[in-house]
Amino acid sequence: MPGNSQRRNIRQVSKKTATKGTGGKGKDTLKGRGKTLPADERPWHKGYSGTEKLPSKTAWKQDKERKAAAAEGRAPKIGKPGTKDTTWGKGGTGKGAPTRRTQAARGAATRMGPRVAPGRKSLTPKDAPELLVGRNPVVEALRAHVPATALYLAQGIDIDERITEIVRTAGDRGIPILEITRAELDRLTGGVLHQGVGIQVPPFAYESFEDLLAAAAEHPEPLLVALDGVTDPRNLGAVIRSAAAFGAQGIFVPERRAAGITATAWRTSAGAAARLPVAQVTNLTRALKQAQAEGFVVVGLDADGETDLYQLEAAVGPLVVVVGSEGRGLGRLVGQTCDLRVSIPIVSEVESLNASVAAAVALAEVARRRATA
Template sequence: MAGNSQRRGRRVTSKKGASGGSGGKNRAGLAGKGRTLPADERPWHKAYSGTEKLPQRTAWKQDKERRAAAEEGRAPKAGVPGSKDTTWGRGTQGVKPTRRGGGGGAAPARRGGPKVAPGRKSNPAKGTPELLVGRNPVVEALRAHVPATALYVALGIDADDRVNELVRTAADRGIPILEVSRAELDRMTGGVLHQGVGIQVPPYSYEPFEDLLVASAEASAPLLVALDGVTDPRNLGAVIRSAAAFGAQGVFMPERRAASMTATAWRTSAGAAARLPVSQVTNLTRAIKACQRAGFVVIGLDADGETDVYDLETAVGPVVVVVGSEGRGLSRLVGETCDLRVGIPMASSVESLNASVAAAVTLAEINRRRTVG
């Protein structure tokens, strides 16, 4: 063959013709959408002045939400005049509301979807939405008007009274209901037992410690629970459940090196976190001393405590029960600050009880003494 067409290492370049146009189909997409409204002219923005006339559809939606909120005895949703922020919990301590986006969606948790605390893995990033799972926790959350942004229901789920209630409640409140496969829900929850349902919620909002202390001091039988370095969210949820069951007014714990209110903690509490305020404090020792100044007797749970829990005569007065961490128990400084160290007698050679079990035994004994006395 003539020429260099068979030359080894020759360079072959394709001749690309002119690109075809869209025929004007994309011309509308290039058109401008008008000016961007300033904050004081956006009806959904907190800086809205309220002097401009609302668009007809916006006014109708806001009026509908106000009527629904009045019938249910709650505050309107975020974006409606008179509404609260979208954080959930009992307090408003420095937590910014999260923006509702796209109806929740079934996006993977790694990219913009809800964060789930799968088992004993590390807690999700602070300020990100989470997925609450389990039929009882989800029902309790909806009853407590936790501002859910999406409800996930597994395909082919066996519907019972709880499932019917949560689906009906979500539909009444305009929460998007998304049907996903069980495999997808398993992947989203990281293998946590979900019972076929889950709701996406904004970050938990903690009660300010000062408000918690004042409210508990005004109760007829003041009782608080403090957690000293409890790092397992399951133990946190179990303690909250026991505290709510035995009449405590709240739980407080340090912000650092301790478990926080994740989806795992919520699920373990079986929804008790909706009824019991939880606070985070910067310095646990300082918070305990504030309780002492308010008239509380602080007792620390210690396997080698000098006082038997069944001889706790101070249980009838204002009490703070301090529960130590799973491994080392009470820290040195917290232990020295406690007024009493209380031990639980055991018949066997077991060294110590689980933190949440020890808390439940102590709270049950305090409740028994108060009921009998």
């Protein structure tokens, strides 16, 4: 007989047929589980913000999150997001504390974005905290009540009066103080000279341009500085420092394709960014026309300008000095908007000056004219 159906001791197992329906036995599995609760309403989640006693596992998770946040210099991700303003600068209210950690705090994260700032290699350039380094910049930041979220000190650091003031101020304000090795601080800052100290600060809050313009117009000697496409934050910081030194009431820069106030710009300004208002404008040409409507004379620095800087009669009145970018100088529309295009006399074979140097020379001449007027 074909096959082995007649084989002795064979074990035959009947195949189970498909079950039709649930037969009333599995109806509970057909019921929906309802909506998914948000994190702050789940007692087992670390983000739970209820008033009831937490389960031991949840309490352990929240305690772990607080310790991790303190070590990384950020706010713990526990409870509902607050509305406390954590931005800094002379601008208005910010949008709250950032929720993403920077690479400085996280360690080996992927670098993103073209701008390189000390300790700033974050996922979101506009929303992420900054690591501000250097003894003078850190002292200036704390004196200006910049809302720092963490203080980093290198082990074995040389103690002077600035470090003493930094530590005392941080302790008085409840800022977490983290002592790390110098090699670790070198890694966090990307090799930038940090002098053994750094603070983590939230994003800079810019001044409203309308407020900046109104405050300058009320000054006895109105003077503003505008930057057209300056992309190097070090040049921005140097211009801020020169503007503060020669009596300008503020600076305004474009929002796009231009450097903003980063840790690098702050360090280069030697803390002047804490004292001088900085505004961002959507359209620089429109902002310059608005300043002209308020009685300001707009002068643009241009190597081919028709007016000699030393012959600038308008320097004694309300003035806006426009500094062009490092490579192309003034943009076409910005140049056409300027009332005057001013050139700086150069006696050697040098083709042009650095943007920050040109700004310093022009502002120094404006200050000299006003002092002798």
